[in-house]
Each structure stands twice: as C-alpha cells, then as structure tokens.
Amino acid sequence: MMLFQHGNLRVRKLEKKDNYLLAKWLSDPTILEFYEGRDNCFDLDKVNKVFYASEDNEVKCIVEFDGIEIGYFQFYRIDDETKKEYGYLDENIYGTDQFIGEVEYWNKGIGTLLVTSMVKFLIEHKKADRVVMDPQTRNTRAIKCYEKCGFKKVRILPKHEHHEGKYQDCWLIEYHK
Template sequence: MLFQNGNLKVRKLEKKDNYLIARWLSNPSVLEFYEGRDNPFDLDKVNKVFYDSEDDEFKCIVEFDGNEIGYIQFYQLDDETKKKYGYFDGNIYGTDQFIGEVEYWNRGIGTLLITSMVKFLIEHKKADRVVMDPQIRNARAIKCYQKCGFKKVKILPKNELHEGVYQDCWLIEYQL
C-alpha cells in the first residue's frame, strides 16, 4: 500500500487489476473526460498501455471502503514538460486520475483522493508543486481540484486530442 487516509487506500497497480481498468475505460461515462468515448480499452489495450509501456509513471489503484473504485498515476515532470508549462526548476509532480465506479462520483472521494495524494507527494517525494492539466470543459473535476487548493495558472490551447478534437486545458498547480 502506498498510503491510506481513513477509508481511502492507494496501492500499486497489480497485473490482476487489468480487468478493472478495462471495465472502467470501456464505460462511456468515464471516457467522456478520460481518454474519450471513441477510444475504449479492451484487455489487450490495457495490457499494452498500462503494463507493457516503459514510462516513468507510478500507476495505482484507488480503494474506498475496501472496494476498488479508481485509478491514479503520478510522475515527476521531465524537462520538456516543465518547459512547455513554463517551469524552469523545482521538484514538480503531475497526476492523472479517474474514479471508474460512477456510483462513487459526487461523494467527496475525489477531494479526499487529491488532498491525500498531494500530501503524499510533498511528504514522501519532496514535491515543490503538483500540477494537472484538465480539459477546460471538465468543470466538475476543476471544481474538485480548486477545493483541494489548486490554482489556475494558464490555458494550454489545443493541449489534448479528445474525441477527434484538440481540447484546451487548464494548467493548474498546487504550490507550497
């Protein structure tokens, strides 16, 4: 287990979790803001993207009340991404996440997850700031992140290809 905060646990992704990721990333409600409804995942795609890739992301499963409900990953920003975002130094981490079990939406769990992850990154990874780049149209997520202390920094125009259209995103940050 990476960390626990009350009923919330975050643990490292295991091979047996591939069926969960495939189920979540084939749900149109989840895909509306994460990956796109035109980009569903089957087991083969999950295995290739989440298990066979050689990236620097630390991939995790989110549990609440003993149930696996979502996914979160964190990573240290590389120099290219820092430059793109306008940062020149510092220990900066990024996160991406979703709650895959839609019955757990709008219950404050996302807020608990983000505040817990920020605390973990500051205390254990010595992060100076944590950043995310949600699509501007994802108002629910942005509201959650702002509740957790993130501030809007700037718009990243046409930052993410989503359902065939390049979407503008907010660069948001949590800074000590």
C-alpha cells in the same frame, strides 16, 4: 504494495490482476467522456499494452474506498521539456492523472479526499515543490474538485489534448506548497 492510506481511502500500486478493472472502467462512456475519449475504448488487450507493457516513469495505482476498488491514480515527475513548456524552472514538480471508475462513488467527496491525500503524499514523500494537472477546460466538475483541494488555475493550454477527434483546451493548474 500500499502507497498511502487516509481513513477509508487506500491507494496501492497497480497489480496484474487489476487489468480487468481498467478494462471495465475504460470501456464505460461515462468515464471516457473526459479520460481517453469515448472513441478510444479499451479492451483487456489494450489495457495490457498501455498500462503494463510501457516503460514510462509513471507510478500507476488503484484507489480503494472501504475495501472496494473504485478508481485509478497515477503520478510522475515532470520532465525538463514539459517544465519548459509550462514555464517552470528547476523545481521538483509532479503531475497526476486520476479518475473514479465506479460512478456511484462520484459526488461523495471521495475525489477531494483522494486529491488532497495524494498532494500530501507527493509533498511529504517525494519532496514535490508543486503538483500540476492539465484537465480539459470543459471538465468543470473535476476542476471544482481540484480547486477545493487548493489547486489554482495558472493558464490555458490551447488545443493541448486530442480528444474524440479534436484538440481540446486544457487548464494548467497547480498546487504550490
């Protein structure tokens, strides 16, 4: 089921047949450097357990460009506990995670197109007041993309994400309509 389309970019809900794509992407050290960790490789079995068996509130999607599956995107409503941790009040706040799994599509503006399209979708269709992300502070390429899309750094989340054997600092960044 298609969620939204913007020009050559299309985002659709994750289907069972996409498990091989996730296993391919999440076993690539280049992708794992910032997403999941190079010490946390996924095979088909792990993909099925993590992405298909969970009963969480994430909407999981595949990103296509020119009809080719190139990445993953998920969004979710931020729960009250996380809102409190981040210092937000009773707003409708969504979080997202995404990656372009086909490295040859990096540095072509597709990430910027994806993030701006996703923000527009969440504001228009989910009535989001804010969209937040928490990239690792060392992920400068992604942070530049997010800032280009209108996200602002709010504050550092110290030792927020366990990644490759140690806790990494992350930026809390937000898009506020």
